[in-house]
Amino acid sequence: MLFRERKQIAICVAAGAMIAAVVLFRYLPLRQRMKAVKQAKTAQTLAISKASMQRAQLPVIKEKLLKLQQTVENYKANIPAQRDLGVFLHRIADLMNEHNLREQVIAPGKEIAAEQLNCIPVDMQCKGKLPQVFEFYKRMQKLNRLIRIEQLRLVNDSDFSGEVSMQTKVVIYCRPQTEQG
Numbered sequence: 001m002l003f004r005e006r007k008q009i010a011i012c013v014a015a016g017a018m019i020a021a022v023v024l025f026r027y028l029p030l031r032q033r034m035k036a037v038k039q040a041k042t043a044q045t046l047a048i049s050k051a052s053m054q055r056a057q058l059p060v061i062k063e064k065l066l067k068l069q070q071t072v073e074n075y076k077a078n079i080p081a082q083r084d085l086g087v088f089l090h091r092i093a094d095l096m097n098e099h100n101l102r103e104q105v106i107a108p109g110k111e112i113a114a115e116q117l118n119c120i121p122v123d124m125q126c127k128g129k130l131p132q133v134f135e136f137y138k139r140m141q142k143l144n145r146l147i148r149i150e151q152l153r154l155v156n157d158s159d160f161s162g163e164v165s166m167q168t169k170v171v172i173y174c175r176p177q178t179e180q181g
Contacts (some may be wrong), residue, residue, distance in 0.1 A: 078146040079173045085120060088145055088172060092124065099136045101126040101166075117173050121150075124168045130154070133166050146173045 089106055096104050109121035126133075133154065140147065151169040 078144060079117065079175055084145075085172070085174065088143075089122070091143065092122075092140070095136055095139050096126050098139075099128065099132040101128040101132055101136060103127045111174075113176065116176070118176055119171050119173055122170050122172060124170065125166065127157075127163055127165050129162055130164050133164060147171070148173075 085108065089108065092106055093104060096106075103126055105123070105125040107123045109123065112119040112121075126136075128136075148171045149168060150171055151167075153167040155165045155167075157163040157165065
């Protein structure tokens with residue numbers, strides 16, 4: 001009987017060792033591998049859905065790119081050669097006259113030279129009704145010349161007749177002599 005019990009204990013120990021070996025060397029590694037595969041599948045699904053959303057945005061991005069290209073397309077044309085300064089100043093005076101702005105002063109400053117771009121500050125002054133001044137600025141924006149408005153000052157007249165005095169400092173750009181032609 002003792003032999004039989006020992007034999008049963010040995011069989012149980014062997015069975016337990018086999019079960020432990022199967023669990024340790026087969027089940028747990030497979031379970032970890034399954035977990036890694038599920039995580040990889042989840043990551044791939046997430047990447048696919050993210051790519052699908054980005055693909056849906058692609059036409060919008062292409063449209064923005066085309067608009068930017070159109071804006072930048074005539075960049076050099078909007079920065080003419082220096083000899084066009086007189087034409088530009090005359091065009092500003094014509095715009096002021098078209099909008100019935102009075103007491104006009106248009107005074108270019110000293111040109112500031114840079115490597116790829118030269119800047120010319122221009123001081124402008126005039127008087128007129130506020131709607132006329134706004135229309136002047138709208139039209140000035142549509143000129144085929146790169147202009148940056150640095151300072152704008154509008155002052156009501158002392159008797160409040162609806163007249164405003166406008167003082168503006170703008171910077172216009174031109175290409176250096178080496179880039180002309």
